[in-house]
């Protein structure tokens with residue numbers, strides 16, 4: 001089959017926040033087509049690939065005409081004739097064509113959509129599901145999911161300071177069971193909010209709106225909801241994405257809800273107190289992205305008990321992962337393809353983390369679409385963990401449901417990663 005790229009087409013579609021985003025369709029000489037879509041973050045690391053927007057007043061400045069022009073002109077011209085099976089070569093072409101560290105010329109939204117479209121076309125040309133195309137004969141596991149129950153921070157008008165309050169069904173025996181356990185907790189949390197007179201719809205990723213009097217009350221309510229759902233002894237545990245870059249500046253952490261300000265040390269005492277009082281097994285971005293000392297300090301105090309994930313801090317960058325590992329800051333990395341800007345760089349970040357024994361969590365963004373490629377990356381790369389938001393809204397459910405389909409396809413050979421997917425150092429016997 002002729003897998004040379006014949007054409008590359010960018011089109012404007014719309015994401016889960018009703019904002020425009022970039023979709024790329026790649027057609028191969030054989031007629032096979034692949035598609036890639038750029039997601040969009042709201043709490044972004046300052047070093048991630050640039051999400052190129054038009055600015056101005058139309059569509060609130062979120063227009064993607066410039067990114068589409070990147071796809072339809074330079075990217076299309078450069079990729080035409082390339083072999084879609086050579087993902088590394090295609091991505092190298094994109095990286096060189098852009099020529100900047102953060103894909104600021106073409107736009108990371110243009111490059112990731114193009115890169116994913118080529119990957120999808122290659123899988124289809126082989127007649128394989130994307131996860132199988134990526135895995136080859138290697139072992140795969142259904143990922144341990146992180147599912148948001150309450151959404152805060154930038155995803156809920158900063159109603160509370162912490163961004164994500166999530167659960168991890170550690171003791172499920174299958175992905176299917178993990179989803180059923182999640183459904184029970186999500187429902188229990190909704191009922192509890194209702195009883196408290198505080199159920200007010202959902203935030204950007206489908207988690208319940210965080211109408212709480214304090215950040216800790218949110219954690220307490222999540223722990224109580226897990227209990228309400230009948231889960232005991234940590235079989236369903238809590239994960240936090242603090243996303244502290246959103247409220248930490250120059251070593252000062254300001255909780256708007258409590259009207260309290262802390263230095264790094266004082267702030268870490270607060271987070272550590274939460275870890276002691278609640279069944280928390282994973283904490284993402286506990287301090288701001290530039291607070292490397294804080295990251296190291298937190299990993300030193302808590303890294304043997306909880307997974308410490310770098311998101312804004314590591315921005316899916318292999319070199320940053322290596323540096324952070326050498327400094328013992330974090331023990332896990334969030335893997336977001338659009339932070340890197342190409343599939344190859346995303347995979348390199350994941351491999352860098354795996355080499356040092358870290359946990360790896362493939363993650364969607366708060367602005368998403370019906371696209372489910374992320375699930376295939378998590379399974380095909382055997383990442384062990386997956387984070388795609390809450391248990392409501394179809395841009396989220398599409399991904400959980402896709403993982404169920406993969407589990408079904410694997411049949412008796414399917415294995416659920418479970419608690420073993422947490423970073424190696426966490427809770428080692």
Ligand code: PGA
Pocket residue numbers: 040041042043044154163241243311363364365366367
């Ligand atoms: P974002 O945040 O997609 O809104 O940037 C998600 C996260 O911080 O994990």
Ligand code: ZN
Pocket residue numbers: 241243284285311312334
């Ligand atoms: Zn995050």
